[in-house]
Amino acid sequence: MTKASLATIAASGTGAAGxxxxxxxQALFNKPTTLLSRIQFSLEKHKKILSSGxxxxxxxxxxxxxxxxxxxxxxxxxxxxxxxxxxxxSDGTKLDSASTWCVINTRTLSEEISAISxxxxxxxxxxxxxxxxxxxxxxxxxxxxxxxxxxxxxxxTEATDKSKGTEALKKWCSGLLNKRMYESLGSEVKVRDxxxxxxxxxxx
Numbered sequence: 001m002t003k004a005s006l007a008t009i010a011a012s013g014t015g016a017a018g019x020x021x022x023x024x025x026q027a028l029f030n031k032p033t034t035l036l037s038r039i040q041f042s043l044e045k046h047k048k049i050l051s052s053g054x055x056x057x058x059x060x061x062x063x064x065x066x067x068x069x070x071x072x073x074x075x076x077x078x079x080x081x082x083x084x085x086x087x088x089x090s091d092g093t094k095l096d097s098a099s100t101w102c103v104i105n106t107r108t109l110s111e112e113i114s115a116i117s118x119x120x121x122x123x124x125x126x127x128x129x130x131x132x133x134x135x136x137x138x139x140x141x142x143x144x145x146x147x148x149x150x151x152x153x154x155x156x157t158e159a160t161d162k163s164k165g166t167e168a169l170k171k172w173c174s175g176l177l178n179k180r181m182y183e184s185l186g187s188e189v190k191v192r193d194x195x196x197x198x199x200x201x202x203x204x
Contacts, residue, residue, distance in 0.1 A: 032090035035098050039087070046107045052084045056104055059183045064101065066184065071097045105181035109195065112181055119200040124174045129166070131201055136166040139198045148194050152186075173199035 039049060050056060057080050065076045074082045083102035086094050105112065110121055122131050140162075143149040150156070155172045159165035176185060176195050185191045 036087040048104050048106050050102055056182055062184045107181050109179050110177035119196050122201050132170045133166050136169050148197055
């Protein structure tokens with residue numbers, strides 16, 4: 001039976017019967033929309049709504065652990081279950097939290113920067129030693145002035161001169177740029193700013 005037919009039937013009743021029919025019609029077609037449906041409606045192609053058991057949870061939970069924007073009363077062990085329950089609900093007050101913590105960005109950091117930033121990242125493959133050498137020079141000359149020195153212990157140990165520093169910088173950039181956006185980027189302060197500044201060919 002079509003929606004129009006049901007509306008006609010509901011409207012044809014009189015008195016209590018008519019009201020009852022109309023209310024039944026309203027209940028049938030105005031069911032509360034779940035948060036899952038609301039998020040799916042505007043989901044971007046590089047985003048994924050996590051389901052219970054998805055392999056990405058192990059990485060995403062590590063990001064949640066280090067976040068200062070956790071869901072009130074929900075620890076890392078309870079996040080997956082919270083999402084499973086909340087996405088089935090129609091509680092609009094939880095929409096922002098569900099959109100933040102039940103949805104992941106599947107791009108790599110490299111893909112994300114290329115999509116939303118004006119910087120041109122240096123190539124990680126092929127013969128690009130000259131470009132990385134220039135990047136090292138720029139880093140070495142400006143790291144203190146810009147307050148963006150790389151603190152990673154492996155990097156600081158290996159980057160003892162230009163030759164080793166060039167390789168260390170490329171290695172550091174590669175390790176971060178190949179990470180997915182739902183993976184932890186480690187404890188490096190201002191890591192996104194540092195990647196865009198030191199791993200690009202057009203620093204400013």
